[in-house]
Amino acid sequence: MKRKIYAIVDLETTGGLAKRDKITEIGIVLFDGENVISTYQTLVNPGRSIPPHITRITNITNEMVAQAPFFYEVAKKVVELTEGAIFVAHNVRFDYSFLKEEFASLGYTFTKRQLCTVRLSRKAFPGLKSYSLGNLIKHFNIDVNARHRALDDAVATTELLKNILNQDYAEQTINQIVNAGIKSSKLPKEITLDKLHALPETPGVYYFHNTYGKVIYVGKSINIKKRVMQHFSKTTQKAERLARMVTDISTEETGNELLAMLLESHEIKGLQPEVNKAQRTSEYPYFIHYYYDSKGYLNFAWEKSSIKTRKNKQILSHYGSKQGAISHLAGITRELGLCQTKTDLYDKDGPCFLYKTEECDGACIEKESTEDYNNRAEIGIDLLKRIFDQNFILTLEGRTSDEKGIVLVEEGHYKGYGYISIEDMQFGIEEIKEAIKYVPENPETNGIIRTYLHKHPFTQMTTF
Secondary structure (H helix, E strand, O other): OOOOOEEEEEEEEOOOOOOOOOEEEEEEEEEOOOOEEEEEEEEOOOOOOOOHHHHHHHOOOHHHHOOOOOHHHHHHHHHHHHOOOEEEEOOHHHHHHHHHHHHHHOOOOOOOOEEEHHHHHHHHOOOOOOOOHHHHHHHOOOOOOOOOOHHHHHHHHHHHHHHHHOOOOHHHHHHHHHOOOOOHHHOOOOOOHHHHHOOOOOOEEEEEEOOOOOEEEEEEEOOHHHHHHHHHHOOOHHHHHHHHHOOEEEEEEOOOHHHHHHHHHHHHHHHOOOOOOOOOOOOOOEEEEEEEOOOOOEEEEEEEOOHHHHOOOEEEEEEOOHHHHHHHHHHHHHHHOOOHHHOOOOOOOOOOHHHHOOOOOOHHHOOOOHHHHHHHHHHHHHHHOOOOOOOEEEEEEOOOOOEEEEEEEEOOEEEEEEEEEHHHHHOOHHHHHOOEEEOOOOHHHHHHHHHHHHHOOOOEEEEO
């Protein structure tokens, strides 16, 4: 069996946010589970000043890093040292995120198998009051020359890993964490763990192909690698089916979650993958609209779509089936306490069924005033509406640090997305629209955008 090589990494930085702060020192220990193979340490010029409170912790000053190499000058060495190794750190997300961000700024995707000694320590040594590196150093009497210096902390983490490896079932636990609980024997024959670990850890869409190259499943995630690995770690019928059918995996990075959702919807509609069930509808022959009746009550109704039926209608949303439209109306009716005769769900004269069960206040027999009823019913317009009133462009994270993702909504509907350099964002709307890749109209995407904006209300929006 090929022995594992661990690259134990520790970084010192100008702060705690990878997208804002920079690396000031790198320490790496290569360890084979028994012996240290080699070590590496270098200061790094962060290209900005080090805050005084950080200097007090690390003792790294601006003068010390002034003549140090910039990250791009040591990037190749970091890649060479960590190649083929399991990336280990105490609180691995911190160190890993900083390196990923630095490499991304250079146009390089840094992807490694990861192992966190905080998580491992909790499993190996339950019951400790704290699992901070400082506390574990004291607990195991690990000798450290200078805390909060990269190589010294990396060496201390290596000693901690040695203690963990001496515990029963440590190897089994490590394999489970590193490979997300996936057993090689459960993977499709053509898909290896190395192939899964090489997948990007960024937002985007992934495609599962069969032996003929045909796409049989399309999915999306904010972390492609993590989501794909989840597919093969499950024991569901769907997972077993995929394990039998999948021979290849391809990906499309999008830079942000919304574009991943929009691209997934578009691809499922176009490719019609046989394993996907949701979002395969490509036709929307029904719609819901609203109007005010002769008594002044706000009404909702569903109709089969045609040029004639859509004419002069206040359309709120389109549906792939009659049942879909009716179900949506029924849900809104009960949620808001509306009258079934006013939501096209009851066509008999007199009181509706919900009035008989005291869920309707009597708009059906004019017992409830139009003012009181319409105050509730108007909320239904917002809940049912999938068509936008404004033309706008959303600006989102791009795939690289020097570009932005853009989404175009025009004439009430999502039109497409694209990418534009930050430098070109200064130009007008028409120039920005030239970067848009237009797609066929898909009513579901309006709902995707509305839901996203509800969850992310501060998304940059430019109306025109």
